[in-house]
Amino acid sequence: MDTVHLEKDFQEKIDQEIKIEPKDFMPDAYRKTLVRQISQHAHSEIVGMLPESNWIGRAPSLRRKLGLLAKVQDEAGHGLYLYSACETLGVDRESLIEQLHEGKAKYSSIFNYPTLTWADIGAIGWLVDGAAIMNQVPLCRCSYGPYSRAMIRICKEESFHQRQGFEILLTLSRGSEEQKEMLQDSVNRWWWPSLMMFGPHDKDSPHTAKSMKWKIKRFSNDELRQKFVDVIAEQIKILGITLPDPDLSWNEERGHYDFGPINWDEFWDVVGGNGPCNKQRMHDRVTAHERGAWVRDAAIAHAEKRATRKAISKAS
Amino acid sequence: MKKDWPLWEVFIRSKKGLHHRHVGSLHAADEKMAIENARDVYTRRNEGVSIWVVESKHITASNPEEMDSLFEPATDKVYRHPTFYNLPDELKHM
Ligand SMILES: [Fe+2]
Numbered sequence: 001m002d003t004v005h006l007e008k009d010f011q012e013k014i015d016q017e018i019k020i021e022p023k024d025f026m027p028d029a030y031r032k033t034l035v036r037q038i039s040q041h042a043h044s045e046i047v048g049m050l051p052e053s054n055w056i057g058r059a060p061s062l063r064r065k066l067g068l069l070a071k072v073q074d075e076a077g078h079g080l081y082l083y084s085a086c087e088t089l090g091v092d093r094e095s096l097i098e099q100l101h102e103g104k105a106k107y108s109s110i111f112n113y114p115t116l117t118w119a120d121i122g123a124i125g126w127l128v129d130g131a132a133i134m135n136q137v138p139l140c141r142c143s144y145g146p147y148s149r150a151m152i153r154i155c156k157e158e159s160f161h162q163r164q165g166f167e168i169l170l171t172l173s174r175g176s177e178e179q180k181e182m183l184q185d186s187v188n189r190w191w192w193p194s195l196m197m198f199g200p201h202d203k204d205s206p207h208t209a210k211s212m213k214w215k216i217k218r219f220s221n222d223e224l225r226q227k228f229v230d231v232i233a234e235q236i237k238i239l240g241i242t243l244p245d246p247d248l249s250w251n252e253e254r255g256h257y258d259f260g261p262i263n264w265d266e267f268w269d270v271v272g273g274n275g276p277c278n279k280q281r282m283h284d285r286v287t288a289h290e291r292g293a294w295v296r297d298a299a300i301a302h303a304e305k306r307a308t309r310k311a312i313s314k315a316s
Numbered sequence: 317m318k319k320d321w322p323l324w325e326v327f328i329r330s331k332k333g334l335h336h337r338h339v340g341s342l343h344a345a346d347e348k349m350a351i352e353n354a355r356d357v358y359t360r361r362n363e364g365v366s367i368w369v370v371e372s373k374h375i376t377a378s379n380p381e382e383m384d385s386l387f388e389p390a391t392d393k394v395y396r397h398p399t400f401y402n403l404p405d406e407l408k409h410m
């Protein structure tokens with residue numbers, strides 16, 4: 001079959017909600033889009049462990065420490081599911097990691113903000129994982145089989161992340177004046193970056209149309225962002241604090257909350273490498289990888305030695 | 317030395333009495349590490365009672381382009397299904 005026919009067949013499968021699997025025909029641009037999106041997503045899970053790990057050793061109780069440890073461990077798992085999904089598209093793990101370390105691949109810019117107080121761990125769980133869940137649930141129905149299956153696993157695990165975050169904030173909201181201030185300050189700092197996690201406005205997002213046609217994406221950036229605002233604006237009432245947006249108000253006509261303008265200059269600045277922690281994150285990531293090199297090499301050497309020994313004893 | 321750990325496919329039996337099912341893949345230096353990594357990556361919440369791992373390179377897969385011809389022999393054999401046989405309604409338990 002020629003390419004025109006193959007591409008027509010491919011789009012027909014997608015329109016009928018038939019999943020595309022690794023060995024099926026797919027247009028080059030579809031493959032490229034997926035590699036970019038899935039690897040970016042995998043990198044985000046891995047880099048996302050860094051700001052939270054900052055508080056594992058300083059968690060206020062054993063209960064909190066166990067919860068946070070389990071969450072961070074999950075994020076490592078999410079990174080691994082996604083790297084595996086990406087590898088089914090014909091890229092090997094080593095080059096994916098190289099792209100991250102050489103700054104050629106992006107990760108979610110939210111992880112370039114610092115975790116200054118314990119409240120930040122709560123705010124991350126509630127807002128950052130919350131925004132991630134909003135983005136990820138529709139990806140469970142993504143047209144590419146391995147990505148969709150990885151997302152189903154991930155979404156099952158995410159809900160505990162958001163709940164543990166909210167519980168941390170709820171506890172602070174019932175605490176001392178100082179704790180309440182810490183809570184408000186943290187939400188003030190994480191709110192806008194969380195809204196930026198949904199990406200540029202639809203009119204500035206040139207890839208959206210294609211991703212929707214391929215059913216990689218099901219909702220646009222602005223649709224998801226609005227859904228998120230509507231949910232959070234209600235949930236925050238339980239915490240007895242406010243979101244740092246004077247324009248936030250319920251719009252009866254639209255049936256949605258209106259909200260103020262997002263500072264896109266800040267967003268592009270952080271994406272471009274100038275966020276408060278970009279350099280530190282990359283430095284920590286690269287250092288960890290380099291320090292682990294001898295372990296990876298030793299494990300291979302050990303496996304090879306055992307295999308040779310086995311072969312010799314079989315031969316004799 | 318720079319060598320990637322080989323890729324393994326992971327199969328998990330979620331409960332006694334059920335089949336092992338493919339759940340995903342991972343990298344590991346050898347089979348022992350593959351089992352341990354599979355435990356940590358795929359069964360953090362009691363999702364399994366048994367794990368199989370097999371190096372991906374040992375799996376032979378059918379070619380999706382030949383799907384139609386490969387499965388063609390079964391497509392016209394309706395008589396392999398119970399509903400093909402016409403029996404009276406009075407006949408019970410069959
Ligand atoms: Fe995650």
Ligand SMILES: [Fe+2]
Binds near residue numbers: 075129158161
């Ligand atoms: Fe998470």
